[in-house]
Amino acid sequence: MNTAALISICIPAYKRIKDLKQLLDSINVQTFKDFEVIVTDDSPDDTVRKFLVEYNPDFKLVYFKNDPVLGTPENWNEGIRKATGDWIKIMHDDDYFTSIYSLQFFADAIIKNPVAEVFFW
Numbered sequence: 744m745n746t747a748a749l750i751s752i753c754i755p756a757y758k759r760i761k762d763l764k765q766l767l768d769s770i771n772v773q774t775f776k777d778f779e780v781i782v783t784d785d786s787p788d789d790t791v792r793k794f795l796v797e798y799n800p801d802f803k804l805v806y807f808k809n810d811p812v813l814g815t816p817e818n819w820n821e822g823i824r825k826a827t828g829d830w831i832k833i834m835h836d837d838d839y840f841t842s843i844y845s846l847q848f849f850a851d852a853i854i855k856n857p858v859a860e861v862f863f864w
Contacts, residue, residue: 748803749850750778750830753822755815758786760794762837769840771800775847778832779803783822785812 752770756763763782770780780802784791795806805825813821823831830853832846840846 748777748779748828749853750775750832750846751822751826751828752778752780752846753819753826753831753833754780754782754836755818755822755833756782756784756786756791756836757818758788758790759836760790762839763791763794764798766834766836766839767798767800767804770802770846772843773840773846774843775850776802777850778846779805779826779828781822781825782806783813783818783825784808785814785818787812 754763754766767780770778780800782791782795782804784807789808792806792808795804798804807821807825809818809821819833822833832849842848
């Protein structure tokens, strides 16, 4: 039995707590619930970790501190490596969902067309 989430939301974070909170709050109210959140932290301090210790989400949240700092875009790649979901959605810490149905729309697109065609030019 596969217990992995359908979607892994990967968040490469870097010090922007106010923005990160807005993103997590927008995730917390999503109507679609088959997801996990992976935060990979490239901050030079522990501000993100301290914030996440106090944040109380209604979803699975997994935190990883990069040591040493990986830099962009390797921090994005680290989130993808840590993800266990069938699909990846990268959201930067200054992004957020604008609707409570945003993740449902994404999931509906996946379910409707689970095999994407890839073209190499």
